[in-house]
Amino acid sequence: MAISFDKAFGLHPDAMLIRDRRAQVLAENIANADTPGYKAKDIDFHQALQQARARQGGNIARTDEKHFNISIASRQETQFRNPDQPDTGDGNSVDIHRERNAFMQNSLEYQASMTFLNSRISGLKKAITGGGQ
Template sequence: MAISFNNAFGLHEQGTLLRERRTELLANNIANADTPGYKARDLDFHTALTNAQARQTGSLHQSDVNHFDISPSTRHEVLFRNADQTDTGDGNSVDIHRERNAFSQNAMEYQSSLQFLNSKISGLKKALGGQS
C-alpha cells in the first residue's frame, strides 16, 4: 500500500506555503511604511486555503499540455487593504502597528504549522522504520 502525502499532511503543506507568502506581503508593507503612494496588501487566507483545497481534490485539471492552466492562483487572493487611519496626505495606506501585529501573529501560526508537520513526519518515520 502506497503512502499518500496528500492524505498524510492534508492542507497543512499548502497552509504553510500560504503563510510564507503572507509573511512576504506583510514584510513589504512594513518596509514601505514611509513610501508615498504605497498601498498595503494582504492575503485573504481563507480564500487561498479554499482554493488550495480545490486544487488538492483535483476538481480542476489540465487534460492536455496545450491547454491553459486553469487552477486557482494565489495572485487573485492578494488584495489591497482598506486603510484604518486617516490619509496623511502622501497616499500611503500602511498602518505600521497593524502590520507588526499581523506579522507577529502570522509568524506564530507559521511556526505552529511547521511543528505540526514535523510531528507528522516523525510519526511517519516511526511507522516506516520503527525508529524512535
C-alpha cells in the same frame, strides 16, 4: 500499504506556502511604511486556503500509478487593504502597528504548521523504520 501524504499532511503544506507568501506581502508593507502613495496589501488566508482545497481535487493526470500526485498551484493574488486610519496626506495606507501584529500572528501560525508537519514526519519515519527500541 501505501502512505498517502495528502492524508497524512492535510492542507498544512498549502497553508505554509500561503503563510510564506503572506509574510512577504506584510514585509513589503512594513518596508514601505514611509513611502508616499504606497497602499497596504494583504492575502485573504481563508480564501486562499479554500482555493488550495479546490485544487486538491484537480490534480494533474498521472500516466503511471507510481508517479506522485502534483497539484497545479497558482500564486495567490494580493488585495489592497482598506485603511483603518485617515489619510495622513501622503497617500500611504500602511498602519505599521497593524502590519507588525499581522506579521507576528502569521509567523506564529506558520510555526504551528511547521511543528505539526515535523511531528507528522517523525511519526511516519517511526512507522517506516519501526522506531521502537
